[in-house]
Amino acid sequence: MSYTTTINLNKQQTGLFLCLGCLSLLFTYGVLSYHSQAPELASRFLAPCLSHPFGTDWLGRDMLIRTMRGLGLSLRTGLIAAFIATIAGTIVGIGSGIRGGRLDAFLTWLMDIFMSLPHIVLLILLSFAVGGGLKGAVFAVAASHWPRLARVIRMETLQVRQSQFVRQAEHFGKSPSWIAYKHILPNVIPQAGVGFVLLFPHALAHEAGLSFLGLGLPPHLPAVGVLLADSMRHLATGRWWLALLPGLSLLAVILIFDHLGHRLQHHFGHSTREDNHAAH
Amino acid sequence: MLQSNNISFRYGANHPWIVKNGCFNLKKGSIVGMYGHSGTGKTTFSRILSGYLQPCEGTITCDRQPFPHSGFRPVQLVFQNPVEAMNPYWTMEQILTEASPLDDNILDLLEIPKKWLARRPSELSGGELQRIALARVFNRNIHYIIADEITANLDAISQASIWKVFSEYARSENIGVLAISHDLALLEKVCDQTIHFSEISPSPGDS
């Protein structure tokens, strides 16, 4: 009779568990704002210790809570941006692949243009053009990331178009838009989903970068990038925890979602049609 | 009548002719069997006759009109592997209603129980899917059906019962059927007349 029970999680379950944990951060921005984030000047610049695992900042605010709030905000922004990019990419991808011809040629040209510009430059330009801030960050990330997904979706669309059931639908007199909605879309959604999950950590990282440069979220919305920008000033005075710990947390979240995205990509493969009749 | 007039086809200028000057007529209400060696072009011919491939030379006329290239085609093809012509994400109900609204008589005729309607292609066996594929083309707007080895992967009982229903339906609804198979005994039992592919297209296939 053993008194200890071990929870045996296999790799998949661990990954999912971690992701869910990270997603719960989405709520921290709302919930934790009720915690005191008021300055407590008595405990300024405390190094990491038991009561403040991430230390405190120049106003005595607990860094762990600040980091969690920041991540929550960044996650939300990243999610919105990734979502917009995915929707746009899917629509363009299907629209481009479904008929071919001039529309396809134009859209492919557009995708190529976007993808040939250096990422960071594009992000900065777009954010600046819209006036920075939350709007700017979301717009910049979405607008610079949709082409990659659009390409993948376009390829999938072209492939699905060749399948017998699509040709059969044409033989039943169905219009291209009917086929796009009823046949292509369901077959393309898994890849779109994978694309979204992979896009999301990208979006996070870019948003943090933009905010760090001052072109993303404004300073009063404490996203991680803003946090890091503020903390940079204090590195020289040896307060390493102000930058390192939030930075590592951001990195960890990004890696977890990136890993999930790759696992999903592996699971769905590049062909979502399985031949179950070979099983018998 | 579905007519192919001097159809010729090959995959490219450097490829051999797969079909050359193929002439074939299919009357409504008749069931014609076509047999021949594997790989000689029967499948290619069936694709051309049903509109999935364009012939390089020659024309196809359907009821004295040129073969329609848009809209609901009156000539449909049933494949050897029914799974290929079904969207893996769709339910049987969606697959059946794609062509026309559900007809209970047709479902009864092909012994398709209601419980299959909610299933996906991966959940049914080959024989069951072939019945659905046939139900889809048993339709007032379809006048010619080309059956390309439709029972080649099925056991003897499914084969016999499917062909019985198919031939009865074809005769009663005056549908022209071209049945392609390598099983001569099957064709002789089911068809009014049987021809060898070389009689249509006297070119050497690869055998």
Next chain:
Amino acid sequence: MLRIENLHVAIRNGGSVGPAPIIKELNFTLDRGELLGTIGASGSGKSTLARALLGVLPSPVYTINGMISFQGIPLTGKHRASVLKNRIAYMPQLPNALNPLFKVGSQLRRMAVRKGLQSQEEIDRALDSGLQAVRLHYDVLNLYPYQLSTGMARRVFLAGAFLRTPELIIADEPTAGLDEELSEEIMTIIRNYVDNGGTALIISHDLKSLLRWSDGLSVLLDGNMIELTRRTSLSENFSVRHPYTNALIDALPSNGFNVKAKKMDMSSSPCPFFNKCTTKCPQPFELPRAKFFVTNEMVMCHAAVQ
């Protein structure tokens, strides 16, 4: 030669429901020098059986219980690789199972080396006898797989199996996709091999060719082997006991192309054939038990014709 005892194979469906059985309690033996044909509809478990015999069912997805032994050697774990390499040959269901990048000749030579042949002479001799067994001209060695027709590709694969004459051949749908003439060629080759001391297990849905070429016929329905019958010579007919087997034979176009009307009684019974069986069943609510006969035959039916 091959003994299967109490084989159960189930597949995990990925849901919270337990594993779904594919093969239920299979028991049979394959004797040396016989060609046993296994017939079954799609979904009967016949392909799973072939893969279970070769041990290629991935383990957490499939659960396998029971015993498979070849000449007394159990076919599990470390034995499998060495036994299979030289003594059991497998012909898969693929139309062209060859590597498209290399010429036929080099692939056959590589197969010979893998079977343990070492000297150039040995390999050449093996290639010669292999090609001869399948009646292919040695010109085929210079072709690439895409240049072969389906029939030729199957024969090349068989030639590979014959490089070092195996003790047992397991063929999964060897005649699928082939017309009458090619089908006959492949089966003649396998028959010759069996007549010259080999043993073969053919898994197929083509009843006509099994009735013509096999010494023994086993019938799978829904994961159960419902009949196993043997005959002493190819010119005899099989003595068939199970109504399903009779119905299958009756439904062949060359026989009667008959399909009897379904029963009106739709009550369920553990017997897998009950809903389509036209014979009156003496015990419809009990699963039929396998009845074995001294002639090494069996049947699983309450109303079996003796």
